Amino acid sequence: GAPTANNGGAGGTNGGDKPVEQAGAALDPNAKGPAPEIPGAKRGGILTVPYNSTPANFDPSDQFYQDTAVIFSLTHRALTTFTLRDGKMVLVPDLATDLGKASPDGLTWTFTLKDGIKYEDGTPVKAADVVFAAKRSFDPDLAANGPTYQREFFKGGAGYQGPYKGDKNWKGVEAPDDKTVVFHLEKRFETLPYFVSFNQFTPIPEAKDKKADYQLHPLATGPYMFDKYTPGTELTLKRNPNWDKNTDPARNDYPDGYHFKFGQDVIKTQTAILASNGDDATSLNWDAIDSSLIPQIEGEKKAQFEEGPSSCVIMVNMDATKIPLPVRKAIAVAYPFDSIHKAAGETSHSYSPTSTIIPPQIAGYQKYEAEAAPGFKMNGQGDGNAAKAKEMLAAAGYGPDKPFELVYYYTNDDDIAQKVNQVRKQKLEAAGFKVQDIGVPNKERRAIIGKPKGKYNMLQSPRGWCFDWPSADSIIPPTIGSGALSQGGTTFGNFSDAKIDAEIKRILNLSITEQGPEWGKMDKWLTENYLLAIPDYNDKGNSVFGTKVKNVHNNPNKGMPEITKIWLDQ
Amino acid sequence: MSTSTNTVSTRTAGANTAGEVVLDVSDLSVAFPTEEGLVQAVSNLSYQARLGRTLAIVGESGSGKSVSSMAVLGLHNPKRTRITGSIKLDGLELVGAPASTFQKIRSTKAAMVFQDPQSSLHPFHKIGKQIAEAYQAHNKVSKQIAHKRAVEMLDLVGIPNPQRRANQYPHEFSGGMRQRAMIALGLVNNPKLLIADEPTTALDVTVQAQILDLVNDLQKEFGSAVILITHDLAVVAETADDILVMYAGRGVEKGSAKEVLAQPSMPYTYGLLQSLPSHSEDLDELKAIPGAPPSLLNLPSGCSFHPRCQFKDQVPGDACFTQLPEWRPTPGLSNREIRCHLADPVATLQLDEGAR
Amino acid sequence: MSDQTLLKVTDLQRHFPFREVQGLKMVRATVRAVDGISFTVKQGQTLGLVGESGCGKSTTSRLVTRLDEPTAGSIEFEGRDITHLKEHQLRGIRRDVQMIFQDPYSSLNPRHTVGSILTTPLKVHGLHKGKEKQRVQELLELVGLNPEHINRYPSEFSGGQRQRIGIARALAVEPKLIIADEPVSALDVSIQAQVMNLLAKLRDELDLAFIFVAHDLGVVRHFCDQVAVMYLGKIVEYGDKKKIYEAPEHPYTQALLSAAPDINVARGIAPKERIRLVGDVPSPIDPPSGCRFRTRCWKAQDVCAQQEPPLVAAEADISTRGRREGGLHLQACHFPEVKTDLVAEVEHSA
Amino acid sequence: MPEPSATALSEASDEKPSTTLQHQEKRTGRSPGQVAWDRLKKDKVAIICASIIVFFILVAILAPLLTALQSADPTTGLKADATRTNTDIVDINGLPMQGTSAAHWMGVEPRLGRDLFARWAYGARPSLVIGFVAAAASTMIGVTLGLLAGYLGGVVDRVISWVIDFFLSLPILILIIAIVPIVQKGFAGTGDLTNEETSDIRFWTLIVVLFIFGWMGLARLVRGEVKSLREREFVQAARAIGVPTRQILFREILPNLVGPIIVSASIAVPAYIVYEATLSYLGVGLVEPTASWGRTISDAQSLFSIYPLWLWPPVIGLSLLVLALSLLGDSIRDAFDPSSRR
């Protein structure tokens, strides 16, 4: 699964004028600080987090990746945020007093800031700071890696260049007074309350903006602040004295500080943490568990391991304009999921097979298992049935003398991709397909499979999708709607179909609460009738932690540990 | 063989004595075991060196001159060398002596000046230091004093401006000066015996003359014994008192230098002298010894020289082929010993010379 | 011995430029290895070239064989100027002028058999086509080696034998002039005599001209007709052998002759009076002004430092024994003076 | 004369020089190369090392045969080969469900279930081929450039020396990491390649890259040797005879460099083998599905604690081969040692 943005949650939304109110659902507009204490939790200690990747930077305007989002959840507060309650992520107001109020046409949203919120240096947070931050997220340099929803939805966002290069007085987001933030939208954006939990909406005081260097020490509003940051190497956090826990419904602040180490070797780190000598006992790692350690975490070290779903769904993408539906179904029957997972080094701790496009964490998720042929369920399991696939191909008019040719690109400069390709090819050929596997370096492959007019007829982009917030409007429209195709990109099936587009448009205009079930229905309908991509699996996230690290739970929106709830048993 | 050697040498010594015997080598054999077999570099060698006298060891390349004298200073690798016989230096038996003994006698009792002064001086150390080091190793003195001594020695061997020269490196010296420095190094501890191994072979004639004069002068001054190794007979004629001629690892003739060169009594010595293009002789052809020296891995049986000897027919029977000739006084000459089967070598050789 | 001039060398110079670092400066300097020498060699004649190490003997040989190119001056071979010929123009000369090298060990390629060493010149010059092997055997016989050894490697021969191979190689192309650069210096006395005898025999049989380089005056005297004495890149005395040995006029020649140790001392002849030179040969990089020998000369006066003495006819054209004799005798000293008896006469009877 | 550490004194200078000279009078027709060869034949270490190398060469050549000696796999009924995957015999986490067996002498590969013995035997091939081919190529380049620089001198020498300096100053590993994909692309052209084609291309790419960066040492050595050989009298003699330059270079000088060249090649072979493995470790070495020790090691190291069978055979194979090659190199050096010969 590719890295993805913040956020997630479950449940419905609001619409219209009135505040969102949904008892027991994944939205809690009335949540108040402080966050409930965790029974038995102790304060103190430093949590060390060594992990493999290296964050590009810590500029709030540029954040889109899981790991930095986790770190920012300790230091930065946005208008809304998610909190973990009973294994579910709930969207709660954070800097704002509620989850926002929309105008009747849904094109103007208003958020009001809480009183008494300060930066780490003691200066108060103003609405203008949030507006400035939002504008800043348009800067093509500073926010090159950030999300792009604001460009699509905010009024005049499409060509806006941010506050430095562009119009300083751009009106897409405004602060009529110190406490109020107003969003003007281009079109309806019912899930805006989710979006404003992104770090792009954490306040930045214009006076203290250092542009490129702001990332070295972004001013904190959360319980912790940057202590020492060495780009590419490590980051330490210490307590923020100006954080008031009574304003914060989501965060606990048990450890005295955090120490993140970047670019660490996975096996060594995980081995050390499982051994829990010295500092390793208070360490946590969230890289995928190395298969050599599986015997340990399935056995004696079970208590030091936690896993759960992540935001990504992986699919087997096929070009529906080149492969007729009966052949697509034959592929689904022949596809050697198990072999491929094994070859890819996936383990039972890194994925769970799926049969849907929408993952279970999402509101409106409907479990179904579509059949590619009678008795052959498409649930991402098994190793394919060559005999049945041959039969189906024959029925579709293909045989040994006239085989159907599958053409796809694979990465030939990556070992795993090559191994996966070996088994995939062997098995697909066994099922009677002719396979033309074209090996190219990854970079080239990405360029080729991202263009709809490729030589390929399967395995084009996207390989899957990681949702940005727990609503299917962040999954189905970008992957299946013809919008991406018309912009020169690729989709599941590379298929533009008026019926599908109309259905998407219809659902998007519903309120959050109504959207969920409709997306769920559409998911099943798509797979059963179109089969543009075969559901493969949901990515899992996991944590490995030392013996003194307590209360580690997976954040299902991210597949990462919910770090604000962890405490250390010193 | 060895017993006779001893008696004969003593007799010779008695007749010739001009000084006390410092070095008494008797029945020395040096062999090197190698991959290809045992290299018998020196066999049953006996000679003596006396205070105040110069003994020349001559013989062509590979005849064992260097090997035998290096044995005196224990400079062979004990693990790769087989040494038998006896070497008595100033009464001290050196064959089989421990390393510490050698360390003590080197430079103090016996010192060596090597053939190629260029490669024998350490290129990285200053000349003065190299000399001072030898002095300090045997005298408990400070660096300054040792250095002063080195400068003194350089002065003594006639190096102009010794103060400055002592602080130079060998490559800054000319060939002649380097050889002088080597001599200074050899003499720094007033050794009783100085072995000069081809000290002038690498030098020009004019410089060679300077060096040989220097050695002679110094010997007179110090009264030590000098062993001069060379294959240049003319040099011997001008500088040595006694001579030992070697062939294929063995001594073949010894006696007073001038007498031996004037009247050789062993065919090899004779042949050597004959082959010299003497300056004033305008003969059309030089009298060369035919053939080449034998392999030390596989010495000829009997007399090693027999394959090249033109007189072997004059020895009755096959003695030359089968029997190693023992040391014996030359009939008709005093103070002379040879290893040769010829009944009357003097007459035989004279006859030959006359015939030419 | 015809009177035809084979080789004429006029004012030959060879300077080696190099850079030297002195303190903080980079200085350009030249080694004046050969600094203006002239001589001629006639057919069948042997010229001896003597002098101390580094005086430019080898450089001269290399220039004459055109292994090196002179800085100035000219070399004429059989009347043809070969001074600046290019490699491909030299082919003919390569056949006529050959060289014998000093070191019998390094002058034979250890990787080639005697046969191939000797056939190479034949092949290069296309001589005895098809009969090369036969010719090689002849050559081997000529130099006194067993023709059956044709397939042996140089390492299997002794020094003297190797030198014979070197000689055979030089003879293979049937040259007119052989330059022998210290051909016997590396050999032992007993072997030296063998090789000298061979050279003399070949010279006489094949009517070859030789330039014979050596530092051993005895050998030169034995072998040469004329002798040139070199000192620091210059010829200081040049003439018929007899004159040079018996009536040397240049102090350096005298010193050289007197310095050579004499075996006759052992035969009861009183050691000659030795001229002791002080100091070492100066560097050719920075030779003394005027007369180059003046720094070591006992006769040096002011004029020696100011004027370079030219090579002129010797004053006293008389031999030691009082008989007047004609012949070549040139010397280059401001204060020439005949000195006899530097070389002892040998009593022939034993 | 016990002088414990007076060793070596006589070693290089006067150990054997003239003895052989005299001795050889009796043995005819032995060139220095033959002398070295005779010595090698007497050297036990050299013989053992040579046998080990021959063993691995045989393993590489006979890989298909050796693989076929295993019995058929009970699950598939087929005999294993180096590329056939069999994911049924690994569990869901990719770990093999069986150890060594008659069908899989070295067990099977985690994840893909390929036969490890076959991969081991076939894996000897690239190591040997890369080692020898790259060494041969770089030797050729190095010798040629060294010869030219050393013999011609002047501008040619300065240019070549500069290039040598330049290459020696390059951070080679970084450049190789960068260059491999580029060279590969040059080879690959349009880029529509299958697994096998890619892997072949990568194989040759590696050889090319390795030798491009590996010739300098030898060139330097040869240049130095030639510079001194050029002054040797036999070269002068050849010139005096009128032998053309090319013939002087290749007939007179080159044969005298055989010793150092063989020695340097014998060092280069193990060095390239190790380099290939290192590059595989860094991800720019050989690619799937080529079986190679370097690749296997880099794959296997993560699992070595729980599945050591994967890692150790290639590590041992590689180490043994490299050890044998470099010991043999030493023996060759000794055999050619000028200090023990003349």
Added chain:
Amino acid sequence: MLIYILRRLALALSVVLATMVSAFLLFFAAPSDPALALCPESKCPPERLAQISASLGLDRPLRQQFFEYFSGLFVGRDFTYAGDTVHCSAPCLGFSFLTRQSVNDELFSRFPNTVVLAIMAAIVFVTVGVVTGIAAAVRRGTAADRLIVGASQVLGAIPYYVLALLVALYPVILWHVLPQFSPMSEGFGRFLLGLLAPALILGLVTSASYTRYTRNSMLETLSMDYVRTARSKGIPERTVLFQHGFRAAMSPILTILGLDIAYLLTGTLITEQIFGVDGIGRRTIQAFRSQDLPVIMGSVLMTAVIIVVMNLIVDIGYSLVDPRVRLS
């Protein structure tokens, strides 16, 4: 001497320049797209890619990029970023594509780690290599000699990264015998201790070849005439070995050391990666992953400079050791 050094410097500079030009052409002209590396596969529409490219300055013609890069090296250059113009003074290596930090800072801040690691390793391999090499040379032909040579051969034959990995895992992580790497900021002592394990293994493995160099070089000098002279002076054997033998054996070792710097840096690259030492090597590998061209270029330049400078130092050191070298 000064002139010599200047001339050598000029030569070195030409080499470094050539390295830079070829590296630039290799990396920038190569068919790679760093923007892609920064753009996650699942969320990378073309316009986003174009934006990233533009932000990295990769959309301009190659010649312009080349000119800017090299003028940056010599006179510094200006970067416009987020509407601001930042001057990056010479020698400007640019800004990391990934972290947006100055490459100079990124590399210089890591420089000490690499250098200390390299120096510690060098201390290990020089002492171990030289001591064992001398020991073997002095005992030539004995069992001890064979043991030393054999051990060094075996050590050199095992793939380095496997050895390093084992050391990194067992003594460091699992047994806790040797400490893990900790940055200099956490105390210099701890920093040094943390480098112990990587330096030891890197040094030990490298020492294998030094053992052999030293042995050979020592054997050669011990056979020299001047060593015989030294011995004939009656000075203690130890003095003979070290003052006379080793002193002269040093220069060839020094030469090889100079040539080996490149390999040592390769060694630190792998070592840093395995032991998690935050040095230039590890940063470079990281940069490769993200196609962070300025960082890759910077580290190429830096390594080339280190190699060239070290060779210069070795050359000068050579002349200090050997008075005959006239530096001309």
